[in-house]
Amino acid sequence: MSDECVTLEGVREEFVAQWGVIGAQWGINRTMAQIHALLLTAAEAMSTDEVMEYLEISRGNAHTNLKDLVGWGLIRIITKKGERKEFFEAEKNVWEMFRRITRERKRREIDPALETLRKCRDATKSMKDRDAKVFYKQISELEDFVSFGSKMSDRVGSLQHGKAIKLAMKLLG
Amino acid sequence: MSDECVTLEGVREEFVAQWGVIGAQWGINRTMAQIHALLLTAAEAMSTDEVMEYLEISRGNAHTNLKDLVGWGLIRIITKKGERKEFFEAEKNVWEMFRRITRERKRREIDPALETLRKCRDATKSMKDRDAKVFYKQISELEDFVSFGSKMSDRVGSLQHGKAIKLAMKLLG
DNA sequence: ACGAAGTTTCAGTAACTACTGAAAGTAGAT
DNA sequence: ATCTACTTTCAGTAGTTACTGAAACTTCGT
Numbered sequence: 001m002s003d004e005c006v007t008l009e010g011v012r013e014e015f016v017a018q019w020g021v022i023g024a025q026w027g028i029n030r031t032m033a034q035i036h037a038l039l040l041t042a043a044e045a046m047s048t049d050e051v052m053e054y055l056e057i058s059r060g061n062a063h064t065n066l067k068d069l070v071g072w073g074l075i076r077i078i079t080k081k082g083e084r085k086e087f088f089e090a091e092k093n094v095w096e097m098f099r100r101i102t103r104e105r106k107r108r109e110i111d112p113a114l115e116t117l118r119k120c121r122d123a124t125k126s127m128k129d130r131d132a133k134v135f136y137k138q139i140s141e142l143e144d145f146v147s148f149g150s151k152m153s154d155r156v157g158s159l160q161h162g163k164a165i166k167l168a169m170k171l172l173g
Numbered sequence: 174m175s176d177e178c179v180t181l182e183g184v185r186e187e188f189v190a191q192w193g194v195i196g197a198q199w200g201i202n203r204t205m206a207q208i209h210a211l212l213l214t215a216a217e218a219m220s221t222d223e224v225m226e227y228l229e230i231s232r233g234n235a236h237t238n239l240k241d242l243v244g245w246g247l248i249r250i251i252t253k254k255g256e257r258k259e260f261f262e263a264e265k266n267v268w269e270m271f272r273r274i275t276r277e278r279k280r281r282e283i284d285p286a287l288e289t290l291r292k293c294r295d296a297t298k299s300m301k302d303r304d305a306k307v308f309y310k311q312i313s314e315l316e317d318f319v320s321f322g323s324k325m326s327d328r329v330g331s332l333q334h335g336k337a338i339k340l341a342m343k344l345l346g
Numbered sequence: 347a348c349g350a351a352g353t354t355t356c357a358g359t360a361a362c363t364a365c366t367g368a369a370a371g372t373a374g375a376t
Numbered sequence: 377a378t379c380t381a382c383t384t385t386c387a388g389t390a391g392t393t394a395c396t397g398a399a400a401c402t403t404c405g406t
Contacts, residue, residue, distance in 0.1 A: 008305045011296045015312070018289040025282050027200030029364070040315075043307040048383080058366045063384065084374075084381060092311060094318040109198050116191040123184045132181045134216040138265060139188070142213075145267040148341070155345055168321070171340065172328055202394070221353085231396045236354065257404075258352060 012041055016055075031057060032065040036074055036090065045078045045087035073100040095161035102157055110150050117143040185214055189228075204230060205238040209247055209263065218251045218260035246273040268334035275330055283323050290316040 016037040023033025034055055039046060046054075052062045066088055069075040074097060078087040091097050121143055124136040156164060189210040196206025207228055212219060219227075225235045239261055242248040247270060251260040264270050294316055297309040329337060 006296070008297060008300055008302070008308060011293050012308060015289065015293045018286075022282065022286045022289070025200055027198055031364075041308045041311050043304050059383090060367070060385080061365050064365090067384090086383080094314045098318065109195065113191075113195045116188065116195075120184050120188045123179070124181060127181055129181070131216045135181060135185060135214045138214050141267045145271065148338075151345065152341055165321075167344065168325055172324065204394075232353090233355080233397070234395050237395090240354090257350095 012038075015041065029065065029068075031055070031061055032068055035062070035065050036069055039069075039075055039088055039090035040092065042090070045080075045089035047085050047087050049085075051088070072104050093161075095164070099157045102153055106150060106153060110146065114143065114146055114150065117146065185211075188214065202238065202241075204228070204234055205241055208235070208238050209242055212242075212248050212261055212263035213265065215263070218253075218262035220258050220260050222258075224261070245277050266334075268337070272330045275326055279323060279326060283319065287316065287319055287323065290319065 016034050019037035020030040020034040023036075024030045035051055038051065038054060048059065048062050048066060051057075051066065052059055055062070066075070069088075070077060073091070075088045075090045078089050080087060091100065117139055121136065121139045124132050124139070127133070127136065159167070189207050192210035193203040193207040196209070197203045208224055211224065211227060221232065221235050221239060224230075224239065225232055228235070239248070242261075243250060246264070248261045248263045251262050253260060264273065290312055294309065294312045297305050297312070300306070300309065332340070
């Protein structure tokens, strides 16, 4: 970050921009990551128009990404009495945020991958030639590993933050 | 997978294709994921030309992605005596594969993210108004969480496979 | 020092993903 | 039933990333 970012808004802008870059590397659309960063560090819930204005993006873009974030469970819709429009507020608890991201990625990406692995394993289970044996062995090991990891992530995700930390401390200690 | 994939090559083709799709969702270029899947399930090391032919891709594309995979430590170059060309072989041990992916992602993506978080935290540490306090608190929590996770991943990555499994079993048990 | 076999680079292009802006849709207020 | 404030959709376009194919480069054998 350049040194002249001495105002809150300067630092925040830098954070939002960088979070977008980081998100993009993880296969998340940049705007979505930026909106998330913005709401995560907002003191109050924001409207679509405020998000549009801050990030200088179109209504359609703001709308789509806000709704996607709601779909991920990372932000929620707030309605204020007397106000007709919707406001958006981020889940601010970091542990909860982590759990939701993990749960969604598992559902959307790990589970289908496991499905593929299982099918490939079953289809080659009883093949006899060398290449098939190599293939079957490799796929089996991969499947065992991924499904083990998947179970672990369920287990960790079901812990309270405090318990998870304690457990992790034992691991690190 | 469609039911008519009854030959090894049919199943393998399906696996390679699917692995490409999964990789893409994780921010990895599709061809790279496909080459990895191909080499991972190969009985023998393969040459650039064999990879090109199998995936029906250009030499430039094959070359770039093979070299990127070498950069990730997921495949290695093999030279056969009497042969002038290079062959490529995947790291087949799944635990080792996992460790290398984790280590690289940490280096390339987590460490820079932490750097950003630290800068943002430091820059707002002594600001007094409400918005700055909210920002500082949120960034701090995020930084603590990410750096904790990063340490955990180092710790787990330094374990032997057997030990990791034992530890995980305790967790699951 | 030349030719053959293989590797690397890169300009141009194709394919894909994200974004805009405007139009259509919805729902509370009068 | 009409107006107004807001939300949703989407066709077209901009921007980005990935891929090709060919030329340049390297290395080894003769």
